[in-house]
Amino acid sequence: MAMIEVKNVTKSFQIQSFDESTKKYIKTKLTVLQDFSVDFDQQGVTVLIGPSGTGKSTLLRCINGLETIDEGDILVDGMSVRDKHKLKNIRLTCGMVFQQTVLFPHLNVMQNLTLGPRKLLGMSMAQATDKAKHLLNKVGLISKEKARHFELSGGEQQRIAIARALMMDPKALLLDEITSALDPEMTSEVLHILEDLAADGVCMIAVTHEMVFARHVARRIIFMDKGAVAVDADKDEFFTVHRKENERVASFLKFIGE
Ligand SMILES: Nc1ncnc2c1ncn2[C@@H]1O[C@H](COP(=O)(O)OP(=O)(O)OP(=O)(O)O)[C@@H](O)[C@H]1O
Ligand SMILES: [Mg+2]
Numbered sequence: 001m002a003m004i005e006v007k008n009v010t011k012s013f014q015i016q017s018f019d020e021s022t023k024k025y026i027k028t029k030l031t032v033l034q035d036f037s038v039d040f041d042q043q044g045v046t047v048l049i050g051p052s053g054t055g056k057s058t059l060l061r062c063i064n065g066l067e068t069i070d071e072g073d074i075l076v077d078g079m080s081v082r083d084k085h086k087l088k089n090i091r092l093t094c095g096m097v098f099q100q101t102v103l104f105p106h107l108n109v110m111q112n113l114t115l116g117p118r119k120l121l122g123m124s125m126a127q128a129t130d131k132a133k134h135l136l137n138k139v140g141l142i143s144k145e146k147a148r149h150f151e152l153s154g155g156e157q158q159r160i161a162i163a164r165a166l167m168m169d170p171k172a173l174l175l176d177e178i179t180s181a182l183d184p185e186m187t188s189e190v191l192h193i194l195e196d197l198a199a200d201g202v203c204m205i206a207v208t209h210e211m212v213f214a215r216h217v218a219r220r221i222i223f224m225d226k227g228a229v230a231v232d233a234d235k236d237e238f239f240t241v242h243r244k245e246n247e248r249v250a251s252f253l254k255f256i257g258e
Helices: 056-063 084-093 109-121 125-138 154-166 184-199 211-217 235-245 247-255
Strands: 004-019 024-040 045-049 071-076 094-097 172-176 204-207 220-225 228-234
Touching: 004 056, 024 056, 024 071, 024 228, 045 056, 045 211, 056 071, 056 172, 056 204, 084 094, 084 109, 094 154, 109 125, 109 154, 125 154, 154 172, 154 184, 184 204, 184 211, 211 235, 220 235, 220 247, 228 235, 228 247, 235 247
Parallel strands: 045 204, 045 220, 094 172, 172 204
Antiparallel strands: 004 024, 004 071, 220 228
């Protein structure tokens, strides 16, 4: 059994649009994922790429139970996202970091890191503090343990967000364009952390346009197009065979300057 099994998932959103002829708002259905299936095992880094609006974020959000699904099922470590009682465990199993992370504004870095494990895992303050220190060292921010979010750069906030996710010992990290709001220098700081984590064997599913990262660190690349898996390949195969033979892949890579 794979760690994450996405089985025949359909996900749509109700959207409102303005109808010029009747001058009324009408509700329409936008189907983002259609009979979508993919498995993730617990090995290495999978990079998800694809055009804007193709459903990458929606997929990650469905896996983490942040969106409900219409059809099909998603099993995380055997737990169905359809089972409300399992959502807490699913979110503990898959930590998620977003493009713009919100650290709890009224808490300092150490408090941001220790809150979750204390409240959700029943960890003692001493244990949580030890663990937080270890992870702050790992992300190179041990000097910031007393800082509040406004005293941190965007890149530092993302590194803290990664550490905060790791505090819960997730089996996988779901990362949604976590460097796309950062300048190149901060981006490379964050990518280095991810590279280190990958070397430690942390399983990651990352939506990113950072192809240098994908080339260096990914094991597997999934190219999504129009709500479906268009290519699912080993990294080297993706950048050689698929780039050469698949016109959509070739034009997408060219579009993002790769
Ligand atoms: N909560 C929502 N309500 C309505 N429509 C939504 C919602 N979330 C996403 N969508 C729509 O679903 C489609 C897929 O969105 P999604 O954010 O998953 O794309 P994406 O592949 O992550 O794109 P990007 O690369 O731009 O981040 C888009 O057309 C988007 O407008
Ligand atoms: Mg997205």
